[in-house]
Amino acid sequence: LHLYVAGKSIIDEIKIEVARMDASIYVVPGLAVIFFFFNVRLAGLAVILVGDREDSASYVRNKKNACESVGIKSVDVCLPEDSSEEEVLKYVLSFNNDPSIYGILVQLPLPSKDVDGFHPFKMGLLAKRGCEPDFVPCTPKGCIEKRAVVIGRSNIVGMPVSLLLQNEDATVTTIHSKTKNPEEITREADILIAAAGRPNMVRGSWIKPGAVVIDVGINHVQDPNGSRLVGDVCHEEACKVASAITPVPGGVGPMTIAMLLSNTLTSAKRIQEFQ
Numbered sequence: 101l102h103l104y105v106a107g108k109s110i111i112d113e114i115k116i117e118v119a120r121m122d123a124s125i126y127v128v129p130g131l132a133v134i135f136f137f138f139n140v141r142l143a144g145l146a147v148i149l150v151g152d153r154e155d156s157a158s159y160v161r162n163k164k165n166a167c168e169s170v171g172i173k174s175v176d177v178c179l180p181e182d183s184s185e186e187e188v189l190k191y192v193l194s195f196n197n198d199p200s201i202y203g204i205l206v207q208l209p210l211p212s213k214d215v216d217g218f219h220p221f222k223m224g225l226l227a228k229r230g231c232e233p234d235f236v237p238c239t240p241k242g243c244i245e246k247r248a249v250v251i252g253r254s255n256i257v258g259m260p261v262s263l264l265l266q267n268e269d270a271t272v273t274t275i276h277s278k279t280k281n282p283e284e285i286t287r288e289a290d291i292l293i294a295a296a297g298r299p300n301m302v303r304g305s306w307i308k309p310g311a312v313v314i315d316v317g318i319n320h321v322q323d324p325n326g327s328r329l330v331g332d333v334c335h336e337e338a339c340k341v342a343s344a345i346t347p348v349p350g351g352v353g354p355m356t357i358a359m360l361l362s363n364t365l366t367s368a369k370r371i372q373e374f375q
C-alpha cells in the first residue's frame with residue numbers, strides 16, 4: 101500500500117512535467133513497446149492469446165494505459181512468436197530513428213534471442229562503483245531501500261536491486277536457488293526483497309518482526325476459484341510479522357510502470373535539453 105501510494109505521487113509529478121514540456125517546447129515524450137504473441141490462435145477474426153504468456157499482453161496494456169494517464173504518447177508493435185532477430189531489429193532501428201520516440205522497450209520474455217535487452221554497457225555502469233548509472237531497470241529502481249536481503253539474482257530484478265542497494269551503502273545478502281536454509285538469512289533482514297518467482301515461498305516465520313517486505317514476485321496460481329496472482333511472500337502470514345509489506349497485485353507492479361514513465365520522461369528531457 102505504501103509503495104502504491106508512492107508510485108501514484110510519482111505518476112502525478114510525471115504528468116505535470118509532461119504537460120510543462122509540451123506547453124514550453126511542444127514536445128510530447130513517446131514510448132515504443134515491442135512485444136510478441138505467444139501461441140497465437142486465430143478464431144474467425146478474433147485473435148485469442150493462449151498459453152502462459154497472457155501476462156505479457158496484460159503488462160503491455162498496463163503500460164499503455166499508464167502512458168495515456170500522464171500524456172506520454174505510446175505506440176506498440178506486436179510480432180508473431182517466430183519473428184527473426186532481423187525483423188525485431190528492424191523495428192528497434194525504425195523507432196530509434198523516429199524523433200518522437202524517446203524510449204524503446206522490448207517486452208520480455210523474448211521468444212528467440214535477446215536483441216539487446218539489458219545492455220551489458222548499462223549493466224556495467226550500474227555495477228562499477230563511482231559510475232553514475234544511466235537508466236536503471238524499472239523494477240529495481242522502484243524498490244530501493246537502505247538495508248536488505250534480496251531473494252533472487254536475475255539480471256532483471258535481483259542483481260540490479262542488490263547493486264542499487266550497495267550503491268546506497270547497504271550491506272546486501274543475496275539468496276538464490278542454490279542457497280541452503282534461506283529462512284535463516286531472511287530472519288536477519290530489516291528489509292526483505294523477494295524476487296524468486298516462487299509462489300508463497302516466504303512464510304511468516306522467515307520474516308524478522310517489524311521488517312519491511314517488498315514482494316516483487318508475480319505468480320499465476322490455480323485454485324478452485326480459478327486463476328489468481330500471488331507474490332513470492334505468503335501475504336496473510338507476513339502481514340502479522342512485517343511492519344510494512346507490498347501487496348501483489350498492486351505493489352511493485354505499478355511502481356515499475358511509474359519508473360518506466362519516469363525513465364521515458366528523463367530521456368525526452370535529456371534529448372531536448374529541457375530543464
Ligand code: NAD
Nearest residue numbers: 239252253254257276277295296297316317318352353356
Ligand atoms: P528469474 O527466474 O529470472 O530469476 C529468479 C531468481 O530467483 C534466480 O536468481 C534464482 O536463483 C532465484 N530463485 C529461484 N528459486 C529460488 C528458491 N527456491 N530459493 C531462492 N532463490 C530462488 O525471475 P525474475 O525475472 O527475476 O523475476 C522474479 C519474479 O519477479 C517473478 O515472479 C516475476 O514475475 C517478478 N517480476 C515482477 C516485476 C514487477 O514489475 N513487479 C518485474 C519483473 C519480474
